[in-house]
Amino acid sequence: MTAQPGSSIADVVGIGFGPSNLALAIALEDIAGTGAGSSEVGMKFYERQPEFGWHRGMLMEDATMQVSFLKDLATMRNPMSRYTFVSYLQEKGRIAEFINSKTLYPLRVEFHDYLEWAAHRFQSNVSYGSEITGIRPVVENGVVEYVDVVGRTSGGPETVVQRTRNVVIGLGLTPRLPEGIEESDRIWHSSRLLHRAGALTQEARSLVVVGSGQSAAEAADYLHRTFPDAVVHTVLSRYGYSVADDSPFVNGIFDPEAVDQFFDAPSEAKQRLLDYHGNTNYSVVDLDLSQDLYRRSYQEKVLGKQRLRMLNTSRVTSVDEHATGVRVVVDSMSSGHPQALDADAVVFATGYRPSDPVPLLQDLLSECKRDEEGRLSVERDYRVTTSDAVRCGIYVHGASTESSHGLSAGLLSNTAVRSGEIADSILKR
Known part of the structure; x- marks a missing residue:
C-alpha cells in the first residue's frame, strides 16, 4: 500500500x-x-x-x-x-x-x-x-x-x-462458534465446509453436524452424500428443522418500503417485528431440503441402514480432539442422559455475528x-x-x-x- x-x-x-x-x-x-x-x-x-x-x-x-x-x-x-x-x-x-x-x-x-x-x-x-x-x-x-x-x-x-x-x-459477517470451541483440522465452522471436507478420506466413518438452520441442513446433506460409508449425526436443540417462512405476505418485510416503515417505528415495535419474523432468516431451513432429509432418513430406517441420525432436543456439552478423531458428548434435554460420539470431524453450523x-x-x-x-x-x-x-x-x-x-x-x-x-x-x- x-x-x-x-x-x-x-x-x-x-x-x-x-x-x-x-x-x-x-x-x-x-x-x-x-x-x-x-x-x-x-x-x-x-x-x-x-x-x-x-x-x-x-x-x-x-x-x-x-x-x-x-x-x-x-x-x-x-x-x-x-x-x-x-x-x-x-x-x-x-x-x-x-x-x-x-x-x-x-x-x-x-x-x-x-x-x-x-x-x-x-x-x-x-x-x-x-x-x-x-x-x-x-x-x-x-x-x-x-x-x-x-x-x-x-x-x-x-x-x-x-x-x-x-x-x-x-x-x-464473522463466523460464530460456541464458547470454548476452537477450529482445527477436525473441528470446523460450516463456512469452511468444502475447504476442510476435501481433506477427509472416503474412509470417514462418523461425522457430526451441530446446528438447526439452513447451513446445518446443507452440511448434513452434503456430508451424507459425499461420504457414503459414514454415519452423519445431526445435533439440534429443537425437535427438528423449522421451516423458513417465505410466504408472499411475510416476504414483504424485505421490500425496500419496509425499511422506511421499520426505521420510523418506535423501538418496542422494531423489536417485536424482529422477534415475529426472525423465522424468515434465522435458524430455519427450506421446506424442500427439510423434506428431502426426512425422506432419506425414513428410507434408511426401512432398509435397516441408517446413516442419517438426528439427535434432537440435544446440545453438545464437550468436544475433545485426539490424535485420530474427536469425542463429542451430547446431552439430551428431554431425558437428561449424555451420549458420547466418536467422530472423524465435527461441523458447527452455528451462524454468524455482524x-x-x-x-x-x-x-x-x-x-x-x-x-x-x-x-x-x-x-x-x-x-x-x-x-x-x-x-x-x-x-x-x-x-x-x-x-x-x-x-x-x-x-x-x-x-x-x-x-x-x-x-x-x-x-x-
Missing part, C-alpha cells in the same frame, strides 16, 4: 468488497453516469481476501439461492443497469436456457460467478489482500473534513492507504452518537450520526444496522436499493 494522505483524495473509500460494497460501486457508476475506474467519482475499495469471494466454503454444486435472481446487485434499483443478473446471462450466452429452467432461484455457484463477473469490472478500484485497521480524522479549520484510512498488507506495518471524503464500512465497525472508528467515537442501547446511531441513509464537527461522511451497511433498518439490512434482498441510497447520499452531499 502507498500512503496517499494529501496528493490523492478519494470521493469514496469502501472497507470490504463483498456484495454490499460491490453493489455500491455499481450504484455509484450507474447514478453518476461514469465508467468503472473513471476519475469523475474517485472510489477505492479494500478487501482482506486475496480475491473476490462470497461464502466459498458453502458453494455445493447443487445448492440453490434462497432469494430470487431479480434481487441481484442492481435490478431492484435500476433494471436497465448493465450489471443485472440478466445482463450476465446474456453475456454468458445462457439467457434462453435459464428462462427454460423456469426458476427464480439459480444455482449458488452460478450466482457466485455472476458476482465475480461484476467484481472483475472494478478490478482497478480494489486492493485485495488489504487489512484495514483504523480510520483517522483529518481536521481542517476545526472540523473533520476528511478521514485517513489506515491499513496493512501481508502483515506489514500500518500506513495511511487513502485519504477520503466518505468512507463506507461493509465488513460482512462484524462490529466500532473498532475501526476508535479515533472518531467521541464525535459519533449512540442510540439508547449504546449502538452507533445510523441515519436512514446509513450515515453514522455525528456531531457538527464531522463534515465527511461515515456510512455503515450490513447486519450491524439490523436494529435500525430491519431484517433486510444484511441480506441480498435489499442490497441493490440499500447501496443506491448510500450512493445517492454521497453524491448529493
Whole structure:
C-alpha cells in the first residue's frame, strides 16, 4: 500500500468488497453516469481476501439461492443497469436456457460467478489482500473534513492507504462458534465446509453436524452424500428443522418500503417485528431440503441402514480432539442422559455475528452518537450520526444496522436499493 494522505483524495473509500460494497460501486457508476475506474467519482475499495469471494466454503454444486435472481446487485434499483443478473446471462450466452429452467432461484455457484463477473469490472478500484485497521480524522479549520484510512498488507506495518471524503464500512459477517470451541483440522465452522471436507478420506466413518438452520441442513446433506460409508449425526436443540417462512405476505418485510416503515417505528415495535419474523432468516431451513432429509432418513430406517441420525432436543456439552478423531458428548434435554460420539470431524453450523465497525472508528467515537442501547446511531441513509464537527461522511451497511433498518439490512434482498441510497447520499452531499 502507498500512503496517499494529501496528493490523492478519494470521493469514496469502501472497507470490504463483498456484495454490499460491490453493489455500491455499481450504484455509484450507474447514478453518476461514469465508467468503472473513471476519475469523475474517485472510489477505492479494500478487501482482506486475496480475491473476490462470497461464502466459498458453502458453494455445493447443487445448492440453490434462497432469494430470487431479480434481487441481484442492481435490478431492484435500476433494471436497465448493465450489471443485472440478466445482463450476465446474456453475456454468458445462457439467457434462453435459464428462462427454460423456469426458476427464480439459480444455482449458488452460478450466482457466485455472476458476482465475480461484476467484481472483475472494478478490478482497478480494489486492493485485495488489504487489512484495514483504523480510520483517522483529518481536521481542517476545526472540523473533520476528511478521514485517513489506515491499513496493512501481508502483515506489514500500518500506513495511511487513502485519504477520503466518505468512507463506507461493509465488513460482512464473522463466523460464530460456541464458547470454548476452537477450529482445527477436525473441528470446523460450516463456512469452511468444502475447504476442510476435501481433506477427509472416503474412509470417514462418523461425522457430526451441530446446528438447526439452513447451513446445518446443507452440511448434513452434503456430508451424507459425499461420504457414503459414514454415519452423519445431526445435533439440534429443537425437535427438528423449522421451516423458513417465505410466504408472499411475510416476504414483504424485505421490500425496500419496509425499511422506511421499520426505521420510523418506535423501538418496542422494531423489536417485536424482529422477534415475529426472525423465522424468515434465522435458524430455519427450506421446506424442500427439510423434506428431502426426512425422506432419506425414513428410507434408511426401512432398509435397516441408517446413516442419517438426528439427535434432537440435544446440545453438545464437550468436544475433545485426539490424535485420530474427536469425542463429542451430547446431552439430551428431554431425558437428561449424555451420549458420547466418536467422530472423524465435527461441523458447527452455528451462524454468524455482524462484524462490529466500532473498532475501526476508535479515533472518531467521541464525535459519533449512540442510540439508547449504546449502538452507533445510523441515519436512514446509513450515515453514522455525528456531531457538527464531522463534515465527511461515515456510512455503515450490513447486519450491524439490523436494529435500525430491519431484517433486510444484511441480506441480498435489499442490497441493490440499500447501496443506491448510500450512493445517492454521497453524491448529493
